[in-house]
Amino acid sequence: MQRNWAEIHRNLDRDLREWSLESLHSIYLRFGCAIVRNAIDRMRLAELEELATGIYARKPVLHISDLDFSEETRGGRSLFELIADPLFKELRNAIFEGQNYSIHSGACRRIQGSESNFDWQQPLALHLDSQYHPFAFTLNHWIPFQDSGGDIAGIQFLPVDYRATRMFCRFTGHPQRSPEEFNFHYFPADCLNPERIDATFGDGCLFQPRINAGDVILLSNWIVHGTYRTNAMKRGRMNVELRFIGECIDIAGLVSDSGRNPS
Numbered sequence: 001m002q003r004n005w006a007e008i009h010r011n012l013d014r015d016l017r018e019w020s021l022e023s024l025h026s027i028y029l030r031f032g033c034a035i036v037r038n039a040i041d042r043m044r045l046a047e048l049e050e051l052a053t054g055i056y057a058r059k060p061v062l063h064i065s066d067l068d069f070s071e072e073t074r075g076g077r078s079l080f081e082l083i084a085d086p087l088f089k090e091l092r093n094a095i096f097e098g099q100n101y102s103i104h105s106g107a108c109r110r111i112q113g114s115e116s117n118f119d120w121q122q123p124l125a126l127h128l129d130s131q132y133h134p135f136a137f138t139l140n141h142w143i144p145f146q147d148s149g150g151d152i153a154g155i156q157f158l159p160v161d162y163r164a165t166r167m168f169c170r171f172t173g174h175p176q177r178s179p180e181e182f183n184f185h186y187f188p189a190d191c192l193n194p195e196r197i198d199a200t201f202g203d204g205c206l207f208q209p210r211i212n213a214g215d216v217i218l219l220s221n222w223i224v225h226g227t228y229r230t231n232a233m234k235r236g237r238m239n240v241e242l243r244f245i246g247e248c249i250d251i252a253g254l255v256s257d258s259g260r261n262p263s
């Protein structure tokens with residue numbers, strides 16, 4: 001189905017002050033994602049970036065966790081400070097209405113630039129986090145330390161609601177072949193090839209925003225996404241991911257454009 005992707009991308013991308021809880025919750029349900037611009041105090045972001053750089057210098061692993069920040073600062077600082085604005089907690093409560101939720105993880109990741117030569121992670125191909133993580137609905141906050149998606153590798157994602165995404169990925173809840181690493185045997189091998197995505201949703205469906213220091217992207221374990229890096233993006237990027245997990249694979253409240261459940 002061809003949709004007006006440029007308009008959808010614009011609609012889900014707003015400044016913190018332009019979102020209400022109702023508009024953010026409803027856009028997140030409808031498109032499986034949203035961008036909240038200028039949601040983080042820059043000083044706080046810069047302080048945590050400096051701490052992250054220091055921790056990584058001593059500990060060259062793929063991901064450093066919120067526990068590392070806690071140990072580094074004797075319990076003084078946490079990555080979760082980045083989503084201190086009350087809107088984020090209100091959104092969590094709305095999304096997980098009717099079920100309990102808890103912190104799944106708080107972590108940093110570094111993605112290699114096209115011409116940098118560190119031992120950072122290579123760009124991630126399109127995936128669902130549920131191919132790696134539990135199936136229970138998980139709200140992810142993706143937060144870059146630098147302005148990214150321009151000169152620096154950003155992120156891309158397919159703004160489609162979580163149940164339509166799950167159907168597109170032909171997820172049935174049952175293994176589809178003998179066990180593989182993580183949960184990959186629950187998904188057909190070719191379900192996320194870019195041609196199939198374009199053929200199903202139309203050109204321009206993937207959103208590859210410029211996403212700046214101070215902005216937050218709301219994603220989930222049921223959204224198609226991956227690193228967005230072109231050859232022009234020479235420098236590496238560091239970002240934070242903050243995840244909250246519920247008890248169920250589903251969340252309440254999803255209705256389609258026509259007011260019916262999309263089935």
Ligand SMILES: O=C(O)CCC(=O)C(=O)O
Pocket residue numbers: 109111123124129140142154155225226227228239241
């Ligand atoms: O940061 C990236 O490039 C990919 C991040 C990702 O896959 C995630 O946050 O789940």
Ligand SMILES: [Fe+2]
Pocket residue numbers: 127128129225
């Ligand atoms: Fe991911």
